[in-house]
Amino acid sequence: MIQDELDLPLGSFKIRERGSPAGHNGARSVTGALGSQEWLRIRIGVGLDLPPEAIEASGGRRPGRDYLLSPMRKADLAVLDEVLDRVATATRRILSDGPAAAMNEFNRREKNAPGEE
Numbered sequence: 658m659i660q661d662e663l664d665l666p667l668g669s670f671k672i673r674e675r676g677s678p679a680g681h682n683g684a685r686s687v688t689g690a691l692g693s694q695e696w697l698r699i700r701i702g703v704g705l706d707l708p709p710e711a712i713e714a715s716g717g718r719r720p721g722r723d724y725l726l727s728p729m730r731k732a733d734l735a736v737l738d739e740v741l742d743r744v745a746t747a748t749r750r751i752l753s754d755g756p757a758a759a760m761n762e763f764n765r766r767e768k769n770a771p772g773e774e
Contacts, residue, residue, distance in 0.1 A: 672751070697756055701740060701744060
């Protein structure tokens with residue numbers, strides 16, 4: 658499953674072989690249908706890169722449904738376009754070499770988000 662993820666900053670993504678739905682309704686549905694949390698997912702960051710104090714001031718919660726359902730800004734769409742190219746490459750790597758090889762290549766911090774070293 659390829660899913661949006663508020664807990665990851667926009668422009669990043671992570672590959673995981675298992676895990677809890679963590680409040681994501683689509684992931685909860687897949688977990689329920691499979692009866693297991695053991696399934697591959699690619700989590701694409703759509704979250705705002707908020708400083709810790711802003712998250713703390715909001716009671717530890719990040720923006721949720723209203724943020725996800727509002728139109729994205731052009732600059733955010735450009736970032737998302739770039740990450741989707743990397744996700745496509747990661748998906749091909751998963752299919753050709755398996756999830757472990759893809760996670761080793763793409764879950765590194767420097768490969769995930771634009772501008773990170």
